Amino acid sequence: MTITIKEAHEHALLAAKEAANRMPDSAYCGFAWVEVKGDLRKNIAKEFKQAGYENYTKGLLWLYNPSDSHTQSMDVKEAGAHAYVTRFNELVGEKLKAAGYLVYPRARAD
Numbered sequence: 001m002t003i004t005i006k007e008a009h010e011h012a013l014l015a016a017k018e019a020a021n022r023m024p025d026s027a028y029c030g031f032a033w034v035e036v037k038g039d040l041r042k043n044i045a046k047e048f049k050q051a052g053y054e055n056y057t058k059g060l061l062w063l064y065n066p067s068d069s070h071t072q073s074m075d076v077k078e079a080g081a082h083a084y085v086t087r088f089n090e091l092v093g094e095k096l097k098a099a100g101y102l103v104y105p106r107a108r109a110d
Contacts, residue, residue, distance in 0.1 A: 019083030030074025038101035
């Protein structure tokens, strides 16, 4: 059975929320997101956009705060982004790699 980008996205969102909920808040404020690097003209890029990703910069799509955490804690948001990418890549990573796409977490302090 083949899993779609949208289905993988839904599973990964759950993983991100669970990871963020397990992480205690810290005083370290920041942001976290997921980036997708690849050819934005391909159909796979359209699947990412249908799943909620947005254009970020040339050649990149992004999904801001996949854990949907409302804390300012960078640790919480970063845990969510890492969990999202881990689960997402477990489900469709090989398919994306073969198509020339890379999905990875990013974060920065505020």
